[in-house]
Amino acid sequence: MKNLICRLFDFIFPPRCLYCGKIVLSPHSLCDECFEKISFITAPYCQICGRPFETEKQTPKNFICPECAAHKRITRLNRSAVLYDDFSKKGILSFKFHDKLSFSKLFSKWLKIGGKDIFEKGVDLIIPVPLSYRRLLKRRYNQAALLAIELSKLTGIKANLTTLKKIKHTKAQSLLLGKARLKNIKNAFAVSSPQHIKGKHILLIDDVMTTGATLSECAKVLLKFGAKSVDTLTVARTQKE
Template sequence: MFTLISTRIGRLGRPLRQGALRLLDLVLPPRCLSCGVEVGAVGALCPDCWRGIRFIAAPHCARCGLPFDYDPLGTPDLICGACIARPPLFDRCRSVFAYDDASRSLVLGFKHGDRTDCAPAFAQWLARAGAGLLTEADGIIAPVPLHRWRLLKRRYNQSALLALNLGRLTGRVALPDLLIRRRATPSQGGLSAKGRARNVEGAFMVNPRCREAVKGARVLLVDDVFTTGATVGECAKVLRRAGARAVDVVTLARVVRPVTLGDEGS
């Protein structure tokens, strides 16, 4: 009897929730994630902002995800010059869009402007961009961690919010404490690729409570912006030493810059 009553309440509750959401949209209409104008759905961009964002799609580097203007060989396994000259420490990386003038306010608003409401929508974008990686992940999704002092100042780790929402969306376990940032590193801004790599060297460790989960697993790292790959590369190195079988990366944005065979950064 109790089960029957609960089922009926659940059936009645669904249209009530839908009605409440429609009423909420009338009172507080959905706003563009970037510029704030009214849009037709929660978690959407307006047409102007959508056109301005450079979403990354094939063809791109099979390793780091750098977008190519064209694919002369017509193969999905094409690798960019930087990855040939200096193979990254992670296996593969995929990103949603290019980090440029059009997308900067979107990223910085989420990272520094308390726009945590963007996380569920961004997780949907990450799921699409990293679909090929998610099909092979062993259920372990982990964010790039913040040092505790920076977390205290910022109040949230934007990469952890992305990882948790991505895990919830895809039905995989997100472990926000899988990695620990044991050293407070200076900001990476303005540093060269070599400087970035030196800055984060030895900054991460696997949480002792999570070591068994890492062994033999394919881990999917989540971060907000990929610049040279130094940070995610250092995380991948630590995870491999702890026994991870493979480490893939998915990021919201990535810097797209000219790459040459002599490029030094991971």
């Protein structure tokens, strides 16, 4: 009976592409035309920070970028599913600011694929980058938390939405550049229950990675309070940090 009702509902209100509204076979998905416009990140990319290489030449599987070779990162691995371009930006901003919450189900599928290297190494706990209380009141939801919840459902890995907190309201990072981003986010995060992360491999989730300043600051705090390792995974990343 339940399946019959679902089929009837789909007939009356068929699932539509989250981007263009065209009728599609599965809910929370894209039509073929829109899917082709998404720039998924594939090899070659740095095996540590995940930055894609702009080259057609074959590179070794364990190749790392010059920056990662010169400076040890505090995170174990950084990965993103797609490039942040005009097309992916449209969906991410709709999800982030315009209540298009169905994108969380689509993006979490991308995260699972984009984070394959991380899941193979092992993850104990998924934690989203938190919003300040003031920004959460204004936006009414934390997009990173919604991604963490959906990714938890797909992977069976527990999500913790409360241990990492943002204790300082900051300017939007998108309005700042370079060192100003680092200064803006410094000492903005805290851990409320260290026992929940002690000795665990943490996967930190956010929507977009630009310079990585926010993710790095969160990782520092998690490691300081006892996390064994921190990996980061975002839906998208800008082409250059």
